[in-house]
Amino acid sequence: AQSVAQPEDQVNVAEGNPLTVKCTYSVSGNPYLFWYVQYPNRGLQFLLKYITGDNLVKGSYGFEAEFNKSQTSFHLKKPSALVSDSALYFCAVRAQNGGFKTIFGAGTRLFVKA
Amino acid sequence: EAGVAQSPRYKIIEKRQSVAFWCNPISGHATLYWYQQILGQGPKLLIQFQNNGVVDDSQLPKDRFSAERLKGVDSTLKIQPAKLEDSAVYLCASFGRVTDTQYFGPGTRLTVL
Numbered sequence: 597a598q599s600v601a602q603p604e605d606q607v608n609v610a611e612g613n614p615l616t617v618k619c620t621y622s623v624s625g626n627p628y629l630f631w632y633v634q635y636p637n638r639g640l641q642f643l644l645k646y647i648t649g650d651n652l653v654k655g656s657y658g659f660e661a662e663f664n665k666s667q668t669s670f671h672l673k674k675p676s677a678l679v680s681d682s683a684l685y686f687c688a689v690r691a692q693n694g695g696f697k698t699i700f701g702a703g704t705r706l707f708v709k710a
Numbered sequence: 711e712a713g714v715a716q717s718p719r720y721k722i723i724e725k726r727q728s729v730a731f732w733c734n735p736i737s738g739h740a741t742l743y744w745y746q747q748i749l750g751q752g753p754k755l756l757i758q759f760q761n762n763g764v765v766d767d768s769q770l771p772k773d774r775f776s777a778e779r780l781k782g783v784d785s786t787l788k789i790q791p792a793k794l795e796d797s798a799v800y801l802c803a804s805f806g807r808v809t810d811t812q813y814f815g816p817g818t819r820l821t822v823l
Contacts, residue, residue, distance in 0.1 A: 639714070700754075
């Protein structure tokens with residue numbers, strides 16, 4: 597069965613500092629991995645995805661994520677955080693033979709302090 | 711390209727009442743999903759459609775929830791009768807095969823009193 601773990605409920609970082617939001621996954625076979633961001637009273641917005649190829653994936657708003665197969669992780673990163681990055685971040689996984697069924701983590705709230 | 715549309719955005723009802731939500735996916739997207747997102751949790755899949763057929767409804771509480779996508783385009787999700795624990799945001803998403811990505815609507819926030 598597919599599962600996603602986001603071990604931190606909240607991440608606090610100062611503006612201008614690098615940020616990391618952690619995600620680990622479990623899936624049979626090769627995974628498709630995604631990060632979404634959710635602002636208050638809004639739906640989920642797609643940030644980036646890993647399908648195959650280069651383990652470092654670049655996405656929207658300066659975010660990137662690194663796929664690590666041996667550690668089954670897909671951590672979200674940004675070199676320099678902005679106050680406007682404060683939001684709820686969700687990691688998601690889909691098995692490549694999973695019929696487009698995507699499982700989401702519980703979410704991590706990112707708080708960037710000015 | 712227009713995004714996924716949902717209505718209403720907010721709904722307040724009393725327990726035991728009925729409620730329906732509507733979703734119009736991105737044009738051409740054959741796969742449509744309904745998720746339930748309870749406050750503080752990630753989205754939980756309720757039902758997945760491929761065109762007008764149900765692919766996965768294993769987590770849909772079928773005694774009170776129903777969904778349809780009769781013409782393979784827009785979809786409705788109904789709750790009858792509602793319970794207090796149904797208070798959540800109901801998200802609709804559609805899947806683009808070209809981009810291999812799910813796109814979400816703004817959601818409907820349901821409050822059951």
